[in-house]
Amino acid sequence: MARMTGGEALVAALAAHGVDTIFGIPGTHNLTVYAVMERHGIRHVSPRHEQGAGYAADGYARSSGRPGVCLTTTGPAILNAAAAAAQGYSDSVPILFVSPGMPLRHPGRGNGLLHEVKDQSGAMAAILGQSHRVTSVGEIPLAVAQAWTDLTSGRPRPVHLEIPLDLLEEQAEVTMADPVPAATRTPAAESVTAGAAACAAAQRPVLIVGGGAARAGGEAVSLAEAVGAPIVSTANGKGIIPEDHPLFVGAGLQHQCVLDLMTDSDLVIAVGTEFAPSDWWIGLPDLSGKVLRVDVDPAAIITNVVPAVSLVGDAAITLRALRARLDLSTPADGAQRAAQWRDRHQASARAEGAPWLQIVSAIAAALPRDAIVASDSAMACYYGALSNLPLYRPGAFLYPTGGGTLGFGLPAGIGAKIAHPDTAVIVLQGDGGTMFTVAELASAAELGIALPVIVVDNGGYGEIRNEMADRNEPVHAVALGRPDFPALARSLGCRGVRVDEAAELTGEIKVALEADRPTLIHVREESRAARGMT
Template sequence: MTTQHEPAAIPRHSPHPTADPTRLTGGEALVRALAAHGVTRAFGIPGTHNLEIYGHLAAYGVEHVAPRHEQGAGYAADAYARVTGTPGVAITTTGPALLNIAAAVGQAYSDSVPLLVVSPGMPLRHPRQSTGLLHEMRSQTEALRNVAAFSHRVSSVAEIGVAVARAFTLFRSERPRPAHIEIPLDLLEAKEPAGAPRTAPPAAPRVPDTALLKEAARFLREAERPALVLGGGARGAAGQCLALTEQLAAPVVTTANGKAIVDEQHPLSLGVSLHSPAVQEWLTTRDAVLAVGTELAESDTWVTELPPFQGRLIRVDIDAAQMYAGGSPADVPLVGDAAATLDALVQETREARAADPVRAHAETAALKAARNAESQPRDAHWLPFLDAIRDALAPDAIVTSDSAQCCYYGALPHLTLGPRARYLHPTGFGTLGYALPAAIGAKAAHPERQVVALSGDGGLQFSVQELATAAALQQPLAVVVFDNSGYGEIRDEMKARGDAPLAVDHARVDLPALARAYGGHGATARTPEELAKALSTALTTPTPTLIVVPEETA
């Protein structure tokens, strides 16, 4: 719980709330602006150049989590945003620290996550020619502008509040994507007129053109073979998605980011199956496909372009550019907020000539069986372990995953979850090392909920130092690592090319011992039964527990 400090507890160097509010340092102006937008937690690492920001966090009620690497701070803030629905905030210092977080910014951009990164920058009048100042680089804003939605370098203390309001306006009114705000070093410490606090205006839900809504509703009403495809952009419209699925007797398939928007045990749910050739072929035969909040991109379909749809493709997205994405242009483009748009479609299709629900249920079951048969030789060995994980999870558990075989082949399609649960996956950009710091961010947001991280040994070691951060939380957090002694996916691709594996085989590390060295617990589970037992203990032990599942590598 966030608490506001009383004046007596305010650090000596922080004037809030007794000082003249019209003149603030840049550091205080930033923290004041964040607090005005409801920020109560930030992730980051203090450094020589950002101490003026840190000096004001406590006075404005902003709690702080300190990962061991800036990339971990970015992933933790990303996950915090995903599970709370509010922007995640990460604080870095200059130069290398900002570049360290760039991969996490790229991941947030790919997955439409509202992540705000704030950093110091070189002084206002710093010469363009190199001077050798600590952490100096040619242009931080140019570097971040290429991975974020925007990078804003302020030129006065008064502009700081404007920049923060701009970022939150983006998060609220457009496709949410990461933003970076840079504050020159001299402005962080300078006291200048700050102006009144500014806040982003509330955004009214955007609703598509009425004529297009009616056209889409007519196609859905008349469809005999409808289908729904749900991406991450449908997350805020879960109730409406379920209503349309049942109202139209339409089977529903999701992308990785849309996982479990509709209960994956529902008889009309195909789960995460957009990559299945059988499901892709089935989609092309539908007379109406409603795709909500998805790019229909290669990262979800695993093919460069889906086969052409024979029926009408209706796309719903807040981003107009997505009407043409993935090589599948919309026949009916509905640009607007998913919840508001689907509300209208639910009303307009109440008199739909629904498909036969018995036939639709049977068709869904047959498709799931076909999907499983396609991948059975590859995926079968993960299934008993995934069943053990599922049986240990509460209905509202949060699972984070890495760009690892056990996750995209295993857990995404086969670990069935309900709508109260969340599954966080680094789709699109496909970074390694996401699962552990993301689990920390999720646990910081919801300490009362179960959190389980799934990873491979290769991906884990991109961010394994965050076990120390997890230990500092003093909360139960389970980390399940499927250990194939290296980079299994790349090893398999090399073999498929006829190449001898190179630089993909690693000596097996004693990861349970490493977890204990960081202040947690460690275990090895060679069977599903051993995994179930270890998880049962891990989810009630107030420290991170790393559980290794050794895999054959031959």
């Protein structure tokens, strides 16, 4: 036991769980936490807004597989981070959000204390499903350990920990709680038997990988090769299977050819995916009676599509067990079938992404194989990069799929670069989303990181402009003018350049990847939306 403040108990507990970085902003109520970070070997990164801190912790977690930590002060600060918490929840990202709360004996109806919120913990619980408010200094290490088990076992979703501000200052005898080994879920033997029988009987299988397969790429490839299954990935599954693998068809499920592939297949093996409408933009085909589903979350395994065979378990463990039960004398050859569907997927992707193909091709030419792309909810990302930019590693495509938030790309890219300082990380986003978190350029400049930030400009909220026009309604409130983005970047301590031709991007990205600071690269797109804005 050691005597320490609640603030130090928090930091010591985080350090004991391997935390090396915290993203956050100091405030009056959390200063005791900041006072001891350096003592415990934890680095602090200071975004310029709490929403940016949450997205940075998200990018750190998605790209590394380790939980990210976001620390705010009370009231408006944690509420600023709530959008990032919701985004992380929708995409199953392990992020610990920590904030002070009102004192233990604060009046229930409030008294106007600084940063007072009627029910701060309740607000976060409404978003995340849980928010733990501790009631003693001694409970803090236990609360951190419990939160860590939630973040690292089962379906990884954000957790909020609230520590009353008076407890952060109070001293008490504290016992650290050792990290609890992460629980792994092993599928039931009878489910594995049923799954193996379905795989053995299939003549035209297909495999879908989602974000839940992020640490099971090798196992997914092994199973696909054994049964001859072409592979498609969701947005959050992009990069889990190297996109030059002969069985890989493509990333992005929003194409008619993917629905046709599902219809053509007699077994759909779905690993770690919700069959969510945010992936299947044009709707789901009829999959009745032919889905074998692998998911660690027993509730999610029947969401949107009820499977014929359910395997509840960790993706890697389950796929290994399934592969071991398959008695196949010779590996099946699905490469020819995959090639046919890949041609169709690429044709559809190129047609959908035509206005951004030159930009995407220029980016691809500049990136090393292990690159990470932090993208925003922008047309250049979901029409352009998702299905047309090849990536080759898990956690390579950071994209706000479920929440669809704007402003995610830049801070997520900062988080990814902190987690992978020796890896090429780029940001790809639109002009509208850039303005949501543009202040984080100052944070990136302060860090001195080589981070190319590509801003694809169509003059405003292009997707919404097109939707207004398609509804034959007045088009207004979507044009955002033409900010001088390179000058803005330079004013915040970054490099700023403008390219007139997409082909110039390749060289500028390569220069930016070697620079001593972030580089904003501004390029204007030629698209229906851009013409409409003009």
